[in-house]
Amino acid sequence: MTTTAPRTERLRQRMRTAGLDVILAFKPESSFYLTGFNPIIYSHPVIAILPAQGKPSMLIHALRDDHARASTFIQDIRLYGAWSTKVTMGPNWQDALKTMLEEAGLAKAVIGVEEDFLPVARARQLAELLPGASFRDASEMIMTTRLVKDADEIANARDAARIADTGMIAAVEAVRQGGSERDVSLAAMAAMNRFWADNFPDKEVCDFGSLEGGAQNGLWAWALAGDRMFMNCDNPTNRKPEAGEAISILIWTIVNGIHAENERTVAVGALNDERRRALDSIIEIRNEVATLLKPGTPINALFGATKAGLEARGYGKYLPGRIGHGIGLGAHEHPSLDARTGILLEPGMILTLEPNLRIPGIAATQLSDTVLITEGGCEFLTRAPDVVLNA
């Protein structure tokens, strides 16, 4: 279990520069980031309280007490609500939070909240609860801190990628056996879960739930056959790919809160020339762009190289909006790999690289890898073969 996290110190440095006294994190990914605790469902909020100086604390519903104590690296855990014999600070989080901030001398502080997540109603409750405080947006500060991963997060990403590789092998085999989208999806999910259960006794594969729902298992695979590739994302159906069609296989995994993604296009029988050329071209372009994956490259240069590669091959009409995204606690996290993002790559960043083609009615490709930026360049964490033809 982590007891001190470099990410916490990096965030505190940014807090001090920006003049924030404390951050109150309500977003599931962020409260996990600052506490190591994921209750899986967030209908009762988990609040991470990180002061710029002094000890961090957390506030949770009483029913989460035993689970939180087994998971978090925070020492100071406070409870709200009612649950059997648990002693709590009061029936709701509002009164408990006010007491905690008053105790810490932070009731009139400059408080950072995540305006990209915090619902309007909760923001109003906070303002009424703490009339002497002032509130500022800490969303960007937290997302920027999350961009560069800590060593434990990178280790989890490697494990998530190993699970994804296992899933891809099972998925391709299911295509080879003539399976439907659902067969492919189920075979890959079963293989990934078995691999996880057998090899990672102490790691969790739950995802982050929402305000209304949970996410007990985040080892997901789905597949889209033929024209259904244009859907980009959909629940798998009983459709089987026919000879001459491609099927896209999309695998998303998570280990201890950190995601990996691997997506491939599998040809069933011989593709016609247009489909084959699209797929070959995308792999070439991906390989060209990958040479730019190293510290110092601006993200929009990755998009620019993709655009140039597509234009050079006569695909200039079919530009995507982006060619990947950050990945970590979010399956899709900041930033977008697009034409506008000037952020420079740094060691420890993890991105998906997924330049793809959609030629309506003609051809679609699906290719995505999870890539770690290193001191010397990059390391592909997902390692499935680029392309499988004639499965």
Add this chain to the structure above:
Amino acid sequence: MTTTAPRTERLRQRMRTAGLDVILAFKPESSFYLTGFNPIIYSHPVIAILPAQGKPSMLIHALRDDHARASTFIQDIRLYGAWSTKVTMGPNWQDALKTMLEEAGLAKAVIGVEEDFLPVARARQLAELLPGASFRDASEMIMTTRLVKDADEIANARDAARIADTGMIAAVEAVRQGGSERDVSLAAMAAMNRFWADNFPDKEVCDFGSLEGGAQNGLWAWALAGDRMFMNCDNPTNRKPEAGEAISILIWTIVNGIHAENERTVAVGALNDERRRALDSIIEIRNEVATLLKPGTPINALFGATKAGLEARGYGKYLPGRIGHGIGLGAHEHPSLDARTGILLEPGMILTLEPNLRIPGIAATQLSDTVLITEGGCEFLTRAPDVVLNA
């Protein structure tokens, strides 16, 4: 595919009473409720636009176009962003939404938004975009409308419950075979997925993702053995229940956006008297409370009957905070079955009934069913046997 939804008319009636001209729904569950479209991941927002009068519309990212057209019952679909050859209203949702509202004469309207979900940053963008509009909270109106289910939603809940029953049978069998928490979880998830794939060709089991993540498959089972029952929710481990211990099995399913929940306590070998008495008592109390599940009963009377039942058996020190919750598009949705909620039961409501005991260090029970309120009383949608002893 639904073409008109009674829920939409019920909501419109409430809108007119409250003086709302239009609702802009950004919450995943709500935009699905009003459009029938779930993109599975919400990093690009889906906006459902429901005017009090006139035709509804929706605004989505261009990359979701093909998927949305195959799923939604809304005719007027507009696009933002950039994606291959798709023609969009502009690079971002803000400008596109402004144009749509201006076209509909709603740019200076009274606009309902969900303040229980809408992030502060988005609310500010809306206010800046539409300086002539006024904004009111529509959260409660939408959650109240969601409480009573439409016929298609009830059919989906029945299917979700059938899948849960299948999972419970597989889970109990895995316990009988000496499996660990993970073995139980994996066996149940595999059985549920196979049952879904074979029996529900046209139904989806994806869940609602979040702003950063997706949820491709929401057929979940987990198990907590022995003392781990006090965790209430956790990712399954390799722990096996020992003789004399109980193991809780928790199954959550979803079909076309509607959830079901079934939870059971399975004894391995003979339980000691305290554990056995706790489990027997909870089943008795659940049966007493179930007689009150009928139209006209206030929800706090359900909590009251549970409290009385616990006190009568000497368990008054171990009261839970609530004994269930609404279920539907949310796995945990409004309302809580607690001491404060005076809502009267109505036909078409679906609830979980889960009075449970936590006697720290001594005994824990886990029992939950998904129950439909009918004209004449109630119908248990989940049908696993109440208790399995000596597995």
